Amino acid sequence: EDQVTQSPEALRLQEGESSSLNCSYTVSGLRGLFWYRQDPGKGPEFLFTLYSAGEEKEKERLKATLTKKESFLHITAPKPEDSATYLCAVQALWGGGSEKLVFGKGTKLTVNP
Amino acid sequence: DVKVTQSSRYLVKRTGEKVFLECVQDMDHENMFWYRQDPGLGLRLIYFSYDVKMKEKGDIPEGYSVSREKKERFSLILESASTNQTSMYLCASGAGGAYEQYFGPGTRLTVT
Numbered sequence: 001e002d003q004v005t006q007s008p009e010a011l012r013l014q015e016g017e018s019s020s021l022n023c024s025y026t027v028s029g030l031r032g033l034f035w036y037r038q039d040p041g042k043g044p045e046f047l048f049t050l051y052s053a054g055e056e057k058e059k060e061r062l063k064a065t066l067t068k069k070e071s072f073l074h075i076t077a078p079k080p081e082d083s084a085t086y087l088c089a090v091q092a093l094w095g096g097g098s099e100k101l102v103f104g105k106g107t108k109l110t111v112n113p
Numbered sequence: 114d115v116k117v118t119q120s121s122r123y124l125v126k127r128t129g130e131k132v133f134l135e136c137v138q139d140m141d142h143e144n145m146f147w148y149r150q151d152p153g154l155g156l157r158l159i160y161f162s163y164d165v166k167m168k169e170k171g172d173i174p175e176g177y178s179v180s181r182e183k184k185e186r187f188s189l190i191l192e193s194a195s196t197n198q199t200s201m202y203l204c205a206s207g208a209g210g211a212y213e214q215y216f217g218p219g220t221r222l223t224v225t
Contacts, residue, residue: 032212042218043205100171
């Protein structure tokens, strides 16, 4: 069964304290891995797509990396406005040949000033 | 920018009512999706559609149906609302192939 596990469930950082969020996955034939940011009461906001091991993407203080078993979202010198829940999802094959996203449960990040 | 809109941000309905949630996207995406999100359970796929008038069941389709009469519009229908359908409902759309999904703002539905 396709699975996505994110850790930790919650993370508290001080402003400027860099850290990483983990997303480990088991899927039959990875087609793509996606990171989203979700603020309370809002829909997820797309951040990155990664397609192959060794690939990296960056946006401001965020950098996503991918290996064959997991992905990391590195946050460098975070600010309070980076506080949110970060979701990871993998693209998996559905029955009948169509595809769907399988989501992890997210990591809730809090950055204190 | 991709824009996905949902008809209501907050909705309160009574048990047994028929409920319609509307979603519209403006990027000519072929794929559209309905999820619900609950604390501790994450995002769960209810139904999706890869083309007009086409639909496929997701992980939790029971108690729901969908309609896609036009490419830009995807509706979720709760045939007879129940209290266990109280949740945040999220619509998403995506282009075929690239597959990242873009989400709407969500509808917080409460069934009393």
